Amino acid sequence: MKSIISILALLLSLGLQAQTALYNSGNIRIHDEGQIGFHTDLINNASFDQNLGLAGFYGSSMISVSGAFMPVFYDTEIANDNGVMLNTGMSVSSNTNFVAGNFMTPRAQRDIYFNFLQDAFYVGEADLSKVDGYVTINNEQNFIFPVGDAQQLRSLTLNSSATNTFAKCAYYLENATNPATFPESFDPTKKPRTMGDISQVEFWHLEGSVSSSIQISWNARSNMAALTEDVTKIIPVGWSIGGRSWVNLGAASLVGDLTQGFLISDNFVPDNYAVITFASEATAKELLTLDNYLVTPNGDGVNDALYIEELELSDDDIITIYNRNGQKVYQESNYTNGFTGYSNLNNIVIDRAAGLPNGVYFYIIEMKDLKLNYQGYLYLEH
Incomplete structure (x- = not known):
C-alpha cells in the first residue's frame, strides 16, 4: 500500500499546530510510490530534489511555494481551485496532473517558473488548470507549453529543428504595443508596409535558441475581427530585438475562422524576438496610398524613371499617362518602370525620339486583379 503523508498530519506529529507553513531544512524526502499532500505553504530552504512518488497540492486556500531552493518533484498534481503561487521555481521530472487550479508565477520575475525536466510530461490541462505564468523545458525538441492567464489555457506549441537545451514561454492577456x-x-508603427493592424489583446513571450516553428491559436476573446475581415490575412508577428520593429513570422498553414482557429508559423529563432502575437496582412486598399511623382530622367540615378512600388502587388495592371491637354502619351500593361519621359504611342503629334516636354502629366492605374483604380499626377523635368 502506498504511504500517504498529509502535511497537516505531519505538522501535528511535530507539535507545530500553530505553524502556517511547512519549513523544509533538509529532512524531507518522498520515497518510491510515496505521496505527500500539501495543504499549507511550503518554504523550501534546503535541497528537496531526491524525490520519487507524488507531491500533491490540495485544499481550498491558495498555497505558496517559496524559499532559497527550487523543489524537484517526480510526480505532482494540483487540486486547489485557488491555485499554487510559485515564489520560487518548481521542477518536475515525470508527470504533472492538472486537476483544478493553476500553478502561478510572478511574470515580473521571469527567473521563477514551472520547470519540466527532460522527458517530463503533463495531463489534464484546461482553462481551469494550467500554468498562469512561465513554463520552461529542458532538452526537448518539441513541446506544448500549457500556459495561459487566470481564465483560459492559451498553449503554444514549439516544434524545433534540434533539441532545445532550455526554452521558456508565458502568455500575456495584454496589449503588446503597450x-x-x-x-x-x-x-x-514600426512595421513593414505590408503589415496591417497588430493585436491589442494578447501576446506570448518565448525564449529559445534553436530555429523553430510555433503553433498558436485564437478564440472569440482574441477579437480577430478587429484585425481583418479575411481570416486568411491573419499572420504571426514578432518584435525583432535587433531590428527594433515588427516582423512577419510567416504563416505556413492556417485553419479556422475569425472566431476560432490556429496557425503554424515558418521557422525562426525565438531569442531574436521579444514578444509574439497576431497581426493582419495589409489589404491592397491599406497599402495603396499612391502619391504624386517626380520624374527627372537625367541619368543621375534618382527618379530617372516613374517607379510605383505598389504596382508590385498586382499581377494584372495597366498604367496610362496623359498630358495636361488630355492626350494619351504612354500606356503599359504590367508596368515595369518603363516611363522615362518618352511616349510609347504613335497617335500624337510629338517627336517620340525627342521626348515629352517638361510639365505636369496625369496617370490612371487599373489593378484588375485587385479591383482597384487610382489616379494622380506626375511632374516631368528632363
Whole structure:
C-alpha cells in the first residue's frame, strides 16, 4: 500500500499546530510510490530534489511555494481551485496532473517558473488548470507549453529543428504595443508596409535558441475581427530585438475562422524576438496610398524613371499617362518602370525620339486583379 503523508498530519506529529507553513531544512524526502499532500505553504530552504512518488497540492486556500531552493518533484498534481503561487521555481521530472487550479508565477520575475525536466510530461490541462505564468523545458525538441492567464489555457506549441537545451514561454492577456506588466512596449508603427493592424489583446513571450516553428491559436476573446475581415490575412508577428520593429513570422498553414482557429508559423529563432502575437496582412486598399511623382530622367540615378512600388502587388495592371491637354502619351500593361519621359504611342503629334516636354502629366492605374483604380499626377523635368 502506498504511504500517504498529509502535511497537516505531519505538522501535528511535530507539535507545530500553530505553524502556517511547512519549513523544509533538509529532512524531507518522498520515497518510491510515496505521496505527500500539501495543504499549507511550503518554504523550501534546503535541497528537496531526491524525490520519487507524488507531491500533491490540495485544499481550498491558495498555497505558496517559496524559499532559497527550487523543489524537484517526480510526480505532482494540483487540486486547489485557488491555485499554487510559485515564489520560487518548481521542477518536475515525470508527470504533472492538472486537476483544478493553476500553478502561478510572478511574470515580473521571469527567473521563477514551472520547470519540466527532460522527458517530463503533463495531463489534464484546461482553462481551469494550467500554468498562469512561465513554463520552461529542458532538452526537448518539441513541446506544448500549457500556459495561459487566470481564465483560459492559451498553449503554444514549439516544434524545433534540434533539441532545445532550455526554452521558456508565458502568455500575456495584454496589449503588446503597450503592456501593463511586461517591462517593454513595442511601437505599432514600426512595421513593414505590408503589415496591417497588430493585436491589442494578447501576446506570448518565448525564449529559445534553436530555429523553430510555433503553433498558436485564437478564440472569440482574441477579437480577430478587429484585425481583418479575411481570416486568411491573419499572420504571426514578432518584435525583432535587433531590428527594433515588427516582423512577419510567416504563416505556413492556417485553419479556422475569425472566431476560432490556429496557425503554424515558418521557422525562426525565438531569442531574436521579444514578444509574439497576431497581426493582419495589409489589404491592397491599406497599402495603396499612391502619391504624386517626380520624374527627372537625367541619368543621375534618382527618379530617372516613374517607379510605383505598389504596382508590385498586382499581377494584372495597366498604367496610362496623359498630358495636361488630355492626350494619351504612354500606356503599359504590367508596368515595369518603363516611363522615362518618352511616349510609347504613335497617335500624337510629338517627336517620340525627342521626348515629352517638361510639365505636369496625369496617370490612371487599373489593378484588375485587385479591383482597384487610382489616379494622380506626375511632374516631368528632363
